[in-house]
Amino acid sequence: MPGPNEKLVRLSEAEAARLFEFYGQAETEILNELNKGLLKGNDTRYLQGMLQNVQAILNDLLNGSQQWCEEALPQVYIAGAEAAGEQIEAAGGRVIAGFGAIHQQAARVLAESALNRFNDLTSFIGRRVNDIYRALALENVRGSVVGYKSWQQVAKNYREQLAEQGITGFKDVKGRQWNMRSYADMVSRTTTMEAHLEGTKNRLLEHDRDLVKISRHSNPCPLCRPWEGQILSLTGRTEGYRTLDEAKGFGLFHPRCKHAFGLFLPELAGEPEETKSMSQISRESEAAKKDYLEFTKEQRQVNEARKQWQKYMVRLPNDTPKTFSAFLSMKRANSEKYQELQQLYREVGSAIKG
Ligand SMILES: [Zn+2]
8 A cells, every 4th residue: 555655746746747748738739830830931921820829829838837836736735744744643743723824835935936937938939939930921021022932941941940859949047958848847747746845844844843754665766765764854953863955965856756755753663763874875875876877867768769759750640659658669679660660750851851
């Protein structure tokens, strides 16, 4: 049976997946609009319609994101806080009824900062589509002056770019590049994790509980392995324990982390927990980092394959496997069918480039 922490992590993941799906659909719709527009690049009125359609998709996306930030995030936060409440009760403590101002405020801050990030993304996509529109509209004016269909080259360049990269080029504050799906995925996963950890933490602190225990998993993420089962102080006020922030500095609760924490009561703990020495943690962390590099390398390869699949879907919608997992297994096996598909992709590509 899954423990309370595991249920929480699953709730967070389900909420993140919902948003990922939503952004994935919007990205496909916008790409369709753009590709249709680029084929009719000499029809300025059609292009204006395209611009309006994309804007409508982006507005829907932003409304949906806002709803998600205002409903799903607080829900995950409250679930995190409730889990902490149950732990306090199970330990014989009395739980303060309801969720007061500190919780409301914490949930609001989380929602606002997530919404800002989604806002940045949709504004960026809007500007990019507007740039494409403007470039084509200007070429149309130029074409009517010089009597030469110069828009076709511009449209072809954009078509190639979109087929190769999708709608990418969005950079976050750290300068990393994202596409719509990957950015939405990263933001939703990190914010839901934060929301449930913050909920638990604030509820425990509200009841004057400072010590937590890090969850254990059958197949832990490597960076967190050294911290499994360790007891940490939320604030640093309990002597003899390392702090949550210190552990985060070592990589605990990295993006896509599966871990969580729950209340720890020394008086109820049967077996005295072994607290690892700093040198032991450092030693284990070094080893874990190596594993983590392998682990992220594997993840990177899957991400690369996913991007490739998306490009194939755009260029060869009828020949590419409909699901990513089918594409991935075909690619991993390097089957005859996969080689044929690659060949076809190149052929159609050079036909587009003509
Ligand atoms: Zn982890």
